[in-house]
Amino acid sequence: MSTPMTDVAHQAMVDVSTYPVELTDGRFAGVPDALVARLVELVADGAGLAVCHGASALLDRHGLDIHREADAAAVRDYFEAVFRAFAAAVDPAPHSPLPMGYDQVASMDVDGFNKNTSFTPNSDHTESREFLTTKCVHFDSATTFIGNVYGPNTNIDGGLPIVCDTRAYCRENGVDPADLIELMPHSYNVAVKQEHTEAVLARHAVALDVDLKGDMVMVVLNNEVDGGLAHAGSTPRLADPAQPGKRPLRHIELQFTDGENLNNWYRHYRLDIPEVKVKVPDLDTPDHNRYHRGVDTALAAQSPATPGKRHAMSLLHRPDAPAMSPADEAELADLLDLLNADDWPEDLFEGRTFYDQWGTPVAADVRVTEREAGGVPAYVLTPPDADPARIGIWLHGGGYVFGTQTSHGSMVAEAARSAGCAFLHPQYRRAPEHKFPAPVEDAVAVYAALLDEGRAPESIVMAGDSAGGGLLLAALLAARDRGLPMPAAAAVVSPWTDLAGTGETFTTKEDIDPLMSRSVVDDVAEAYLDGTAPETPYASPHYGDPHGFPPVLIQVGEREMLHSDSERFAAKLAAAGSPVSIEVWPGMVHVWHMHHSRLAKAREALARLGAFLREPGTAAPREGARNEGNS
Numbered sequence: 001m002s003t004p005m006t007d008v009a010h011q012a013m014v015d016v017s018t019y020p021v022e023l024t025d026g027r028f029a030g031v032p033d034a035l036v037a038r039l040v041e042l043v044a045d046g047a048g049l050a051v052c053h054g055a056s057a058l059l060d061r062h063g064l065d066i067h068r069e070a071d072a073a074a075v076r077d078y079f080e081a082v083f084r085a086f087a088a089a090v091d092p093a094p095h096s097p098l099p100m101g102y103d104q105v106a107s108m109d110v111d112g113f114n115k116n117t118s119f120t121p122n123s124d125h126t127e128s129r130e131f132l133t134t135k136c137v138h139f140d141s142a143t144t145f146i147g148n149v150y151g152p153n154t155n156i157d158g159g160l161p162i163v164c165d166t167r168a169y170c171r172e173n174g175v176d177p178a179d180l181i182e183l184m185p186h187s188y189n190v191a192v193k194q195e196h197t198e199a200v201l202a203r204h205a206v207a208l209d210v211d212l213k214g215d216m217v218m219v220v221l222n223n224e225v226d227g228g229l230a231h232a233g234s235t236p237r238l239a240d241p242a243q244p245g246k247r248p249l250r251h252i253e254l255q256f257t258d259g260e261n262l263n264n265w266y267r268h269y270r271l272d273i274p275e276v277k278v279k280v281p282d283l284d285t286p287d288h289n290r291y292h293r294g295v296d297t298a299l300a301a302q303s304p305a306t307p308g309k310r311h312a313m314s315l316l317h318r319p320d321a322p323a324m325s326p327a328d329e330a331e332l333a334d335l336l337d338l339l340n341a342d343d344w345p346e347d348l349f350e351g352r353t354f355y356d357q358w359g360t361p362v363a364a365d366v367r368v369t370e371r372e373a374g375g376v377p378a379y380v381l382t383p384p385d386a387d388p389a390r391i392g393i394w395l396h397g398g399g400y401v402f403g404t405q406t407s408h409g410s411m412v413a414e415a416a417r418s419a420g421c422a423f424l425h426p427q428y429r430r431a432p433e434h435k436f437p438a439p440v441e442d443a444v445a446v447y448a449a450l451l452d453e454g455r456a457p458e459s460i461v462m463a464g465d466s467a468g469g470g471l472l473l474a475a476l477l478a479a480r481d482r483g484l485p486m487p488a489a490a491a492v493v494s495p496w497t498d499l500a501g502t503g504e505t506f507t508t509k510e511d512i513d514p515l516m517s518r519s520v521v522d523d524v525a526e527a528y529l530d531g532t533a534p535e536t537p538y539a540s541p542h543y544g545d546p547h548g549f550p551p552v553l554i555q556v557g558e559r560e561m562l563h564s565d566s567e568r569f570a571a572k573l574a575a576a577g578s579p580v581s582i583e584v585w586p587g588m589v590h591v592w593h594m595h596h597s598r599l600a601k602a603r604e605a606l607a608r609l610g611a612f613l614r615e616p617g618t619a620a621p622r623e624g625a626r627n628e629g630n631s
Contacts, residue, residue, distance in 0.1 A: 005206040008048075020032065036085045042220075057558070097226045100261050140253055143256070144224050145254045149249065149252070150247075152213055155244065158236045160212070164200050207234055340514050376446050378425055379405050381413045386421050392424070395468035396468045398466065399528070400527070401524045402430075403467075405425060435532075443474075463609065465493040466590065490551075498565050501518065512559050547577060554569070559589050
């Protein structure tokens with residue numbers, strides 16, 4: 001089940017690759033002011049959490065590789081510089097329960113686990129140092145803000161960062177923050193008491209959906225016991241027990257000035273001044289077990305107790321999108337030249353003709369007929385050897401204003417070919433002639449008509465692109481709320497899920513998206529909504545609750561303003577217990593599938609989309625896929 005922390009985590013994602021920074025002599029020079037401002041907004045002025053990711057993409061843009069140690073060190077140092085700039089920009093006083101005199105930032109490597117017998121040690125550790133903080137919910141003592149840098153891991157599975165809203169737990173249960181915590185016997189830090197841990201993890205925690213193998217991530221949080229967030233981690237394990245592993249970690253914190261500050265902090269929370277034992281307690285002793293008490297088991301309580309159900313975070317998969325070859329780069333460059341040369345008409349009706357010109361003829365071997373479904377006119381595109389027992393519905397994009405069979409028919413035909421069944425292509429009512437909720441009504445009517453014809457829901461799949469992708473997700477919300485059964489599976493390409501435009505990449509990727517701009521998006525949203533609040537779930541499924549959805553595939557291009565719409569909705573689906581796979585395609589533009597006659601990568605994406613719809617019973621990643629989370 002979803003927790004409030006799930007929504008906090010969705011909003012906390014910060015893609016550092018979208019903030020330009022120069023590389024000088026193998027090191028990043030300076031920290032963008034906009035990135036610092038974003039961290040201040042999220043951590044100091046907001047919910048207390050920022051998750052910086054995209055380090056691999058940032059390095060790639062400079063010709064560097066996250067898996068080369070010297071390059072990883074460059075971005076690890078950059079993350080520390082980001083934290084230092086953030087610390088210099090915030091006033092810790094409002095977040096501290098007493099005057100602390102914070103005036104320095106401390107950084108340390110904490111690369112260790114299992115007494116360093118399996119993981120690569122470093123100069124900061126001895127053999128006796130055990131990586132305890134994966135095992136309990138805790139706070140670092142006497143520091144308002146911390147940053148934990150993870151990755152990239154080698155031969156390590158698990159170890160996802162976990163963030164817990166203990167302030168909400170205390171508020172809802174009448175717990176004094178001083179009664180929430182206790183000293184750890186072998187650390188200066190404090191842990192949430194055992195009697196509170198399970199409930200905190202079950203109802204007020206989230207395992208962050210981050211890639212610790214192919215990326216480096218910095219989790220920045222307000223760490224104060226009174227008003228901040230606690231942290232932990234799921235257990236890291238060697239993927240191949242016969243091989244060594246490496247789990248690089250760095251901890252950074254805003255630190256107090258002297259020891260008396262630390263003592264005063266302990267007194268504030270009615271704790272004794274600790275006498276830290278250097279030796280970690282022996283295995284299977286009360287002191288050891290007390291702080292190794294099953295984060296993974298307790299966190300799993302977030303999942304419904306249903307046979308076959310797994311923890312929500314394990315329901316989100318990130319299949320690796322194919323890498324770009326030199327030929328792909330050349331094709332993309334030619335397409336970008338064409339797109340950048342286009343000048344969209346200001347008039348929406350003229351824009352319809354312009355939009356249709358991007359369409360290509362339907363392949364000659366695909367049969368095209370017309371019919372009505374639920375009173376909605378539609379084309380039926382039937383490829384050779386289509387399975388008559390199955391059928392698909394494709395909802396076209398175009399901002400609810402543009403889009404027809406002329407613009408989208410060829411792409412829908414190729415999707416039908418790869419899925420191995422005929423596809424209906426409804427010509428739903430469009431704005432400005434027909435406002436919200438007319439397209440949603442039409443989409444649900446088409447689906448309901450297929451059910452009324454006697455088709456089993458498991459024989460129906462759905463797909464959509466851009467606004468049509470958002471429309472598909474809204475139609476699933478509406479169909480579910482009407483009591484209709486869900487289709488077998490759904491696939492969305494570059495879905496527009498948030499008409500309020502609150503996603504981070506609406507701003508950070510506008511300059512690199514050749515197809516969309518904030519002004520165009522706002523114009524078509526206004527034409528469609530006509531005064532309806534953009535946060536209405538059937539208009540913007542980002543604001544809905546997608547529980548009970550079928551398996552969903554999301555494909556999105558790396559160059560898109562709508563990238564964050566896809567990421568945030570994928571996380572919502574996983575948190576709601578619905579299987580979801582999200583593919584982020586390097587370099588690709590908005591709905592690149594429409595350019596399948598020009599781009600090999602568009603044809604590959606359509607093939608993968610069809611393969612997913614052919615096997616709708618699971619969202620498990622196919623060969624080469626990456627599965628994030630805990631079973």
